[in-house]
Amino acid sequence: MDIGHRNNVTVTGNPEGRTVVLAHGFGCDQNMWRLTVPALAEEYQVVLFDYVGAGRSDLSAFSEARYSSLEGYAQDVEEICEALDLRDAVFVGHSVSAMIGVLAAARVPERIGALVMVAPSPRYIDDAGYHGGFSAEDIDELLASLDSNYLGWSAAMAPVIMGNAERPELGEELVTSFCATDPEMASVFARTTFLSDSRAELKSVQVPTLVLESSQDAIAPREVGAFVHQAIPGSALVTLEATGHCPHLSAPEATNQAITTFLDGLR
Template sequence: MKPAKKNNVRQLGNLEGATMIFAHGFGTDQSAWDQVIKAFISNYRIILFDNVGGGKADLESFSPNKYTSLQAYAEDLIAICEAYNVKDAILVGHSVSGMIGLLTAIKRPEFFSKLIMIGASPRYLNDTDYVGGFEQQGLNEIYETMTNNYFAWVSGFSVAAMANPENPQLAESFAATLKAIRPDIAQSVARVIFQSDYRKELQKLNKPTLLLQAKEDIAVPLSVAEYLHKNIKNSKLKVVNAFGHFPHMSAPQEIINEIKQFI
């Protein structure tokens, strides 16, 4: 299937300009970038897409037997870049798409000139001399709750992850895109993400990289961002004045300012 349909790809903005690709994280879709892309749409060709399993990506394309690692999503991103003649683009990836972008850039470095990762993590589980933020028992409890009462889990997780109680519409928006995902798919994708470990891949990346991290993030602690900064050469870490796992939604101007300064 062509990427345009498989991943609901959209091109916006100045189609003659340099390319910026915005890749969303788990539980959201390309609409998560609505406020950020406004700042770049006049000068750049903007490419948006939905990861398989979410948004308006082709539902039949998802198979838990295929999407067993982030490499499968990287293959989708490669196909998108090939189909749209991408070269030396700026990739902005949120959360899991930060690692998907890294894997893609390692395999096909000609696609990207710079990477920007927002709330990215190479491993969510704590390990010896590594604080990822989660213990296996805690993750098992998340999977169990997702299985037993998915919509109740969505209600609680969306509020905690957004961490902006003064703007409840943000959590409601996140909850809406989570609820739109079939529960069995959401759990399958969550397991792939939370059980992943791409720490050994970090030093293979050789692109200028901006790491953006919120002050507090229930999914990705600051120690993870610092680990990324230490292990990705030519990287810059910036803690933005925002709270929660979705600063591009809750504090878009902060993210816009940092991206503009970087590029």
């Protein structure tokens, strides 16, 4: 299979520089990184892609069996890294992709040498001694609403996810991105995302890791950022002066500065 076609892989930036892989979250595609790429492209080779079922990926490659687990998405990352023969790349994952990056780094440690986790959450549902931000009933209702009226769900949820009510164009962009995703494939990815529990995998991370959180995030509250930071030995935690779950869109300068500072420290 042509992995480049399957995942709509794009390679840009400096071919002599270290490779940075940018991975989008649920309901998004690689276009969501357009404000980050220019900050990296001069010094780093940048790889972007769409998970199968998102963006301009090959929808015929979608398999509910494979993508009902985060491991299926991590396998996408592994196969992209192998197809490009990446070594010691920095994986930047937004939201659920942060956890996909953890899984991928464990699968191919020689190919992923550092992680940047943007608004990560290893578990969205509250648990004993853990605040994920949602009750089990909240998630059940969210998924039922998504299944019954995906377009309506998208219009209602995107502004909540994005935050920044005073900048409605950001929420509208996310609505457009959600609505461009096949509803059945989005439903599979949503269940995989919101019902996942990757807390146990965090302690296995052995590479330099940056955890980026927004100061206000309805999807991944700051308690989650603190949990991820504490669970990953030697990780760094940066709280951005940003609102919402997509700081790379709502506060790109602060997000890019944090990422490039981390990358500079890896040299």
